[in-house]
Amino acid sequence: MTHRPVLKVENLQTRFKSVQRGKFVHAVDDVSIELYPGEIVGLVGESGCGKSTLGRTIVGLEKATSGRVLLDGVDLSTLSGGALRDSRRALQYVFQDPYSSLNDRQTVGEALDEALQIDGIRSRTDRDRRTKELLDQVGLADVVKDRHTRELSGGQRQRVAIARSLAVNPRVLICDEPVSALDLSIRAQVMNLFLRLQKDLGVACLFIAHDLELVRQAASRVYVMYLGKIVEHGPSQELYDHPSHPYSQMLLASVPEADPIAERQRKVPLMVGEVPSPTNPPSGCRFRTRCPMVVDDCKQQVPPAFKLSPGHDAACVFAKDLHRGKRSALLEAEVAATRVAALAS
Amino acid sequence: MHDEPLLNVSNLTVDLLTAKSAIRPVDGVSYTVRQGECLAIVGESGSGKTVMNFAPLGLMPTGVTTSLSGSVRFGGRELIGLPEQEVRKIRGKSIGFIFQDPMSALNPVRRIGRQIAEMAELHLDMTPRAAEARALELVKLVGISDPAARLRQYPHELSGGLRQRIVIATALAGEPKLLIADEPTTALDVTVQAQILRLLKDLQRRLNMAMVLITHDMGVVAGAADNIVVMYAARAAERGPVDKVLVKPRHPYTRGLINAIPKREDPIGSQFRGLPGIPPTLGAPFKGCAFAPRCDFSVPTCTASRPPLVPSADGSVFVACPVVNEGRAAA
Numbered sequence: 215m216t217h218r219p220v221l222k223v224e225n226l227q228t229r230f231k232s233v234q235r236g237k238f239v240h241a242v243d244d245v246s247i248e249l250y251p252g253e254i255v256g257l258v259g260e261s262g263c264g265k266s267t268l269g270r271t272i273v274g275l276e277k278a279t280s281g282r283v284l285l286d287g288v289d290l291s292t293l294s295g296g297a298l299r300d301s302r303r304a305l306q307y308v309f310q311d312p313y314s315s316l317n318d319r320q321t322v323g324e325a326l327d328e329a330l331q332i333d334g335i336r337s338r339t340d341r342d343r344r345t346k347e348l349l350d351q352v353g354l355a356d357v358v359k360d361r362h363t364r365e366l367s368g369g370q371r372q373r374v375a376i377a378r379s380l381a382v383n384p385r386v387l388i389c390d391e392p393v394s395a396l397d398l399s400i401r402a403q404v405m406n407l408f409l410r411l412q413k414d415l416g417v418a419c420l421f422i423a424h425d426l427e428l429v430r431q432a433a434s435r436v437y438v439m440y441l442g443k444i445v446e447h448g449p450s451q452e453l454y455d456h457p458s459h460p461y462s463q464m465l466l467a468s469v470p471e472a473d474p475i476a477e478r479q480r481k482v483p484l485m486v487g488e489v490p491s492p493t494n495p496p497s498g499c500r501f502r503t504r505c506p507m508v509v510d511d512c513k514q515q516v517p518p519a520f521k522l523s524p525g526h527d528a529a530c531v532f533a534k535d536l537h538r539g540k541r542s543a544l545l546e547a548e549v550a551a552t553r554v555a556a557l558a559s
Numbered sequence: 560m561h562d563e564p565l566l567n568v569s570n571l572t573v574d575l576l577t578a579k580s581a582i583r584p585v586d587g588v589s590y591t592v593r594q595g596e597c598l599a600i601v602g603e604s605g606s607g608k609t610v611m612n613f614a615p616l617g618l619m620p621t622g623v624t625t626s627l628s629g630s631v632r633f634g635g636r637e638l639i640g641l642p643e644q645e646v647r648k649i650r651g652k653s654i655g656f657i658f659q660d661p662m663s664a665l666n667p668v669r670r671i672g673r674q675i676a677e678m679a680e681l682h683l684d685m686t687p688r689a690a691e692a693r694a695l696e697l698v699k700l701v702g703i704s705d706p707a708a709r710l711r712q713y714p715h716e717l718s719g720g721l722r723q724r725i726v727i728a729t730a731l732a733g734e735p736k737l738l739i740a741d742e743p744t745t746a747l748d749v750t751v752q753a754q755i756l757r758l759l760k761d762l763q764r765r766l767n768m769a770m771v772l773i774t775h776d777m778g779v780v781a782g783a784a785d786n787i788v789v790m791y792a793a794r795a796a797e798r799g800p801v802d803k804v805l806v807k808p809r810h811p812y813t814r815g816l817i818n819a820i821p822k823r824e825d826p827i828g829s830q831f832r833g834l835p836g837i838p839p840t841l842g843a844p845f846k847g848c849a850f851a852p853r854c855d856f857s858v859p860t861c862t863a864s865r866p867p868l869v870p871s872a873d874g875s876v877f878v879a880c881p882v883v884n885e886g887r888a889a890a
Contacts, residue, residue, distance in 0.1 A: 260748040261719070367837050368604075397603040398775055402819050402833020409828065424748065427821040434827060450827050468749040470756075470778025472820050474801050477781035482753045488718050 218287065220418050221249040221272070221305070221386050226281035228264075228271045232493045239492050241267040243442035244281070249386060252416040254408065256433035256450065258426055258465070262489060264442040265422050269388045272420070273305045285385070303333065306379035310391040312371035316363040322349075322374050323359035329381035348377040351414075352407060369400035376407065380415070387411075390422045405432060426469050430454050435525070438462045441500040442492055447519075448526030458528040458537040461501045499530070507532055563635055564591035565769045566737055570629035573607070573614045577623050584610040586793040587629070589868070590786075592737065597763060597770040599780040599801065601816075602790030603838050608773050611790075612739050615639060616654065617646050634736065652682040655735035657759075659742035661722035664729075665714040671698075671725050672710030678732035697728040702758055720751035727759065731766070738763065741773045756783055777820055781805055789813045792839045792849035795868050799876030809871055809878045812850045848880070856882045 228242040241264045249255055259265045270276045272283055274290070283290045285301050293301055309315040316325060326348055330341045346356055352373040363371060372392060379387060389408070393401045409432065411417055423429050429436060430450050438446040438459065446459040457463045464483045471477045489504075490496055496503050502512040511517075511531055519527040522537040530536065573585035584607040592598045602608040613619065615631040615638045631638040634653065638646065650656075658664045666674055675697055676690035685693060691710075698706040701724040714722055723743065730738060740759065744752040760783050763770045772784055780787055780801060787804050789797040789812065797810040808814045815834040836853035839845070847862035848854070854861070860881055868879040878884060 260750065367840075369837060397838060398816060398819060399603060399834035399838065402831035405831040406833070409830065426749070427823075430823075431821045431825050431827060431829065431831065454823075464750060468753045470749075470753070470776070470782050472777035472781050472805060472817060474781040474805050477778065480782075482757060483750075488721070 217250060219248040219284075220251045220286060221247075221420075222282075222284040222287075223247045223268075223272060224282045224284065226268070226271060226283065227279045228267050228276055229279045234493060237493050240442050240495055241492060242271060243495075245439075245442070245444055247420075247437055247444065247447075249418045249420055251385070251418055252412055253435070254412050254419040254421055254433045256429035256436040257420060257422045257439060258424060258429055258436060259439035260424065260465075260489065262492070263439045264492070265439050266390055268439070269307065269390050269420065269422050273307050273388055274302060275307070303382040304385040306382065306384040306387050308372075308376055308379055308387055308389040308392045311395050312368055312375050313395070315375050316371055316378075318362065318364040321360055321362050322354075322366070325363060325374060325378055326359070326381055329378050333382045344381070348381055351380060351411070352377040353403075367400075368396050369404060372396060372404055373407065376404075376411075380411070380417075384417060386418045386420065388420045388422070391424070392421075393428070394423070394425065401428075408432065426454075426466060438465065441489065441495055443500055443516075443529070444519075445501065445530070446528040448522070448528075452523060452526050456522075456526075456537050458522055458526070458533045459501075459530045460505050460507055460532070460536070462528070463536070501530075563632070564593045565634060566592040566771070567632040568611075568615075568630070569632075571611065571615070571631060572628045573610055574626045574628075575610075575619075575623050576626070584793055585614070588788070588790070588793075588795050589629075590788050590795070590798060592769045592771060592786075594736070594769050595764070595767045596786065597760075597772060597784045599772045599774060599784035599787045600790060601774060601777070601780060601787060603775065605792075605838065605840070606790040607793040608790045609741055612741070612771060612773060616650050617643060618650070618656075651678065652733035653736050655730035655733060655738045657723075657726055657730050657738065657740040657743045660746050661719060661726045662714065664726050665722060667714055669713075670710065671712055671714065671717075675710075675725070675729050675732050678729055682733035693732065694728075697731055698725070700731070700762070701725075701728045703728075718751075719747055720755065723747060723751075723755055724758065727755075727762070731762065735768060737769045737771065739771045739773070742775070743772070744779060745774070745776070752779075759783065777805060777817060789816070792845065794849065794865075795877075795879060796850065797876065797878050798868065799873075803873060803876050809876060809883050810850075810880050811854045811856050811883070815853075856880075858882060 224246050226242055226245045229238040229240055232239050245268055257265050267276060271278050285304055290301055323345055326345045327341055330344055335341050335344065345359060349356055349358060354373050363374060393404050396404060408419060412419055421429060421433055433450050436450050436453050437444050440461050446462045454466065457466050467483045471480060498514055499512040499517050502508045517529045517531050519529045520533040521527050522533060569589045571585055571588050575582050575584060588611055590598065600608045614625050614627060619625050627639050672691060672694050675694035679685045679690040679693045680687060694710060695706055698709055703709050703721060703724055744755050747755060756779060774780060784801045787801050788795050791812050797804060797813045804813065805817060808817050819833045834853055839849050847864060848866050851857040851861040866879045866881050868877045869884060871878045871884060
């Protein structure tokens with residue numbers, strides 16, 4: 215990859231004031247990611263790990279405590295006025311729930327027209343032409359433009375929401391669980407739309423999701439996040455074949471299979487304990503309180519990201535062993551789980 | 560009657576009348592669940608899977624007139640037409656419920672111990688003290704560490720997974736014979752989902768309960784259920800043992816659903832498999848097969864009359880598709 219990233223996030227940190235006085239919720243802590251033009255990148259992790267906050271901070275819906283967001287090499291925090299508005303247009307957000315992200319009282323045409331006016335298209339005929347083009351891009355018939363958004367199905371609404379974010383010619387789409395509110399049979403249609411947009415328009419996409427299989431198929435690279443930090447990052451195939459952080463291994467091994475015979479034989483790694491509070495995260499490695507492989511070092515310092523293969527790195531002191539020896543952590547996890555079960559009974 | 564299944568639903572039809580419209584979310588569905596057995600009911604939103612289970616027990620929103628026909632026999636007793644006071648004795652006692660969102664299923668301003676104990680007091684006529692002891696037992700049963708301390712906590716102090724365990728403990732407090740779990744793991748993360756499913760399965764076996772698992776996730780079905788009913792637009796499209804239906808789906812809709820699940824072997828950046836078209840909106844009863852407009856195999860008879868759910872070539876699997884049943888599509 216010799217070309218420049220369209221979006222670069224450097225050591226981003228987002229903290230919120232906690233209800234406990236004087237304390238902070240460390241939602242995103244020292245996160246760096248990159249997005250190249252025309253690529254779909256996955257961001258996975260459990261609820262509360264900060265993945266949505268990261269997305270929201272990138273587009274400016276939350277204020278970063280420190281760190282930088284660079285769009286085409288320009289630090290967004292140095293911009294103001296018109297230049298900032300221009301950059302905001304280049305970064306668009308697709309929300310999870312298409313039932314609350316659209317105005318029920320608008321027709322599809324009005325919803326798109328509004329976005330086009332904001333984009334500065336003065337002429338009515340130009341806007342109409344562009345509306346038609348946008349509907350076509352997201353696979354909706356032209357007649358839909360006179361219908362109210364409330365009359366549409368979930369899948370159609372999400373298409374309208376996507377068309378609306380495309381109206382301003384964005385360079386980057388931040389998609390926050392864009393298909394999880396949709397029915398199974400409709401998901402594939404919307405996912406294929408993302409694949410097509412990426413090819414046809416060259417839009418880069420940060421795909422935030424908890425559905426690991428969906429991300430694997432759509433994304434060329436994946437970031438795994440735990441408690442505000444990126445713990446592993448790599449090309450999808452490589453990361454799914456050789457997960458090298460104990461957390462990634464557990465996450466991947468937790469996905470159930472639809473084949474009943476395989477599912478019954480599958481060993482479920484039981485996660486030990488609870489996700490610690492982001493108000494008071496553990497010292498050193500954040501996963502250490504639940505990690506089956508924890509050693510003293512993990513408490514002392516945050517493990518650096520170890521390079522495992524081109525573009526693949528994991529922040530675990532055992533990353534290199536895990537990368538080679540694959541599932542060692544899991545086997546130990548099963549032992550730990552049996553121990554927990556024995557304690558409970 | 561030793562042979563009668565614990566729950567025997569036959570030809571259940573639910574009509575809902577609101578001020579504005581009349582809809583039929585459930586149209587002639589039949590299934591049975593035996594003691595110690597788990598039945599999964601799978602379908603998309605609006606397929607009737609939730610209404611089907613809750614309407615016979617009087618759990619419907621106010622302002623809706625519900626009219627039921629057909630038969631729902633639970634433990635040899637007909638539930639349809641039973642007066643509300645009688646239904647109330649069964650609801651929460653012999654039939655326990657687990658809902659999708661554990662936060663809204665719990666009372667946010669009452670301690671967890673009290674909420675569980677309340678169920679035992681109400682349904683098992685226990686004294687408050689005995690009920691508290693029972694609550695402690697139940698919290699241990701659902702595998703929560705430090706149970707005594709947990710009983711004094713409020714729901715907001717717990718994580719999603721722990722809350723769902725509390726909801727399960729509450730559902731078990733009345734010593735139910737049947738547990739109805741509506742999307743019990745949908746609001747949870749995959750790592751927690753695995754634990755909760757395992758717990759439910761384990762409890763079901765240990766307490767020899769029957770379980771109805773309402774879900775849209777085939778992975779959940781594969782791991783937990785014995786039998787499955789696939790719902791499409793208010794009707795059952797396919798019914799049979801999980802081992803057969805998931806491995807060799809017959810109805811074109813079931814096939815499409817299972818085919819749509821992303822697989823490890825799918826190349827990165829490849830097209831996602833799905834179903835064409837959109838699911839029908841709920842409305843008046845449909846004349847033919849509701850899936851016909853989205854079906855690759857449809858023939859004129861599909862839209863002419865409603866296909867009955869009849870045994871396929873494999874006698875244990877029932878399919879509502881004339882094309883499959885006549886062997887015109889490779890089944």
